[in-house]
Amino acid sequence: MKSYSIALIPGDGIGRDVTAAAWTVLETAAGHAGFALTVAEFPWSCKFYKDTGRMMPQDGIETLRGFDAILLGAVGWPAEVPDSVSLHGLLLPIRKAFVQYANIRPHRLLPGVTGPLRAESFDILCIRENTEGEYSGAGGRVHQGTLDEVAVETSIFTRAGVERILRFGFEQARSRRGKLASVTKSNAQKYSMVFWDEITRKLAADYPDVEVTSYHVDALAARMIMAPESLDVVVASNLFGDILTDIGAAIQGGLGYAASANINPGRSAPSMFEPVHGSAPDIAHLGIANPIAAIWSGAMMLEHLGETAAAGRVMQAVEATTVRGIGTTPGKDSTKAITAAIVAALT
Numbered sequence: 559m560k561s562y563s564i565a566l567i568p569g570d571g572i573g574r575d576v577t578a579a580a581w582t583v584l585e586t587a588a589g590h591a592g593f594a595l596t597v598a599e600f601p602w603s604c605k606f607y608k609d610t611g612r613m614m615p616q617d618g619i620e621t622l623r624g625f626d627a628i629l630l631g632a633v634g635w636p637a638e639v640p641d642s643v644s645l646h647g648l649l650l651p652i653r654k655a656f657v658q659y660a661n662i663r664p665h666r667l668l669p670g671v672t673g674p675l676r677a678e679s680f681d682i683l684c685i686r687e688n689t690e691g692e693y694s695g696a697g698g699r700v701h702q703g704t705l706d707e708v709a710v711e712t713s714i715f716t717r718a719g720v721e722r723i724l725r726f727g728f729e730q731a732r733s734r735r736g737k738l739a740s741v742t743k744s745n746a747q748k749y750s751m752v753f754w755d756e757i758t759r760k761l762a763a764d765y766p767d768v769e770v771t772s773y774h775v776d777a778l779a780a781r782m783i784m785a786p787e788s789l790d791v792v793v794a795s796n797l798f799g800d801i802l803t804d805i806g807a808a809i810q811g812g813l814g815y816a817a818s819a820n821i822n823p824g825r826s827a828p829s830m831f832e833p834v835h836g837s838a839p840d841i842a843h844l845g846i847a848n849p850i851a852a853i854w855s856g857a858m859m860l861e862h863l864g865e866t867a868a869a870g871r872v873m874q875a876v877e878a879t880t881v882r883g884i885g886t887t888p889g890k891d892s893t894k895a896i897t898a899a900i901v902a903a904l905t
């Protein structure tokens with residue numbers, strides 16, 4: 559029997575609740591489809607930091623390298639560990655070390671879910687550059703704590719980095735409705751963003767079947783709300799993609815439905831799958847977190863592993879559940895009840 563080894567990092571807060579739910583669904587789906595998922599669970603989290611002084615062991619990255627994929631819940635417990643420490647100690651190093659340069663986030667309304675917009679028929683795939691740009695971590699502070707203090711944080715855009723994410727966007731557009739929105743702010747940022755626009759134009763010649771339009775990020779943000787149905791694939795830098803995908807989550811009904819995949823397209827290292835929502839300390843362990851974003855992320859993991867049919871069946875089960883009004887109203891159905899309904903709908 560085909561078998562895939564998965565590293566499970568529940569992390570903090572509701573990350574633990576939703577990964578447990580996702581795992582139940584994925585195991586059931588694997589059983590039906592006739593493949594196996596083996597799991598190794600790692601307790602790396604803010605609690606682990608409190609105990610050991612690190613978010614993950616020194617050899618954490620090397621430990622993860624041998625797995626077929628990583629499923630992650632959420633990282634962060636700001637009351638005890640500053641987010642800048644917890645995220646730079648676990649999530650962000652994994653994305654960078656494993657060259658997970660494409661962060662894929664689907665935004666569409668599941669049946670039965672009511673979003674805040676009148677438009678209901680949008681289907682947007684955001685592709686966020688995930689390893690460089692504004693989140694490169696290049697910078698420093700001088701004269702710290704004094705009135706003369708200076709903080710510098712430099713965005714890094716490399717030709718290789720911009721080309722590969724744009725190519726990924728073009729390929730995705732080609733496999734969908736053939737439309738690509740390339741997002742910059744080249745009217746104000748005249749080096750990096752003009753560079754991005756130039757590379758977009760250059761690559762467009764290789765994809766004559768894709769209709770590419772360059773947008774400024776402010777205009778694209780408005781378009782996601784005013785005319786989301788006009789968008790297909792959206793490709794953006796790390797910061798812009800981060801912000802736009804929270805708009806995407808909002809218009810699809812909330813973070814409870816926002817899934818993501820951190821993909822290493824070259825497959826030189828494992829990819830990582832995680833819901834976009836954070837650890838939500840206010841509702842941690844109350845049993846009311848919506849597991850759908852985590853389960854959808856799990857479906858994206860199955861797809862990446864090549865188990866396309868099983869991935870499709872997980873999404874069908876999710877949709878068969880939401881269409882009945884289960885998991886569509888915050889706080890109404892428990893994590894367990896939503897999970898049980900999805901498991902029951904799996905064929």
Ligand code: IPM
Nearest residue numbers: 634645649650800803834836
């Ligand atoms: C996300 C999150 C992270 C990011 C944070 C927690 C560092 O907001 O995945 O969108 O910005 O990458």
Ligand code: MN
Nearest residue numbers: 800801804834
């Ligand atoms: Mn974000």
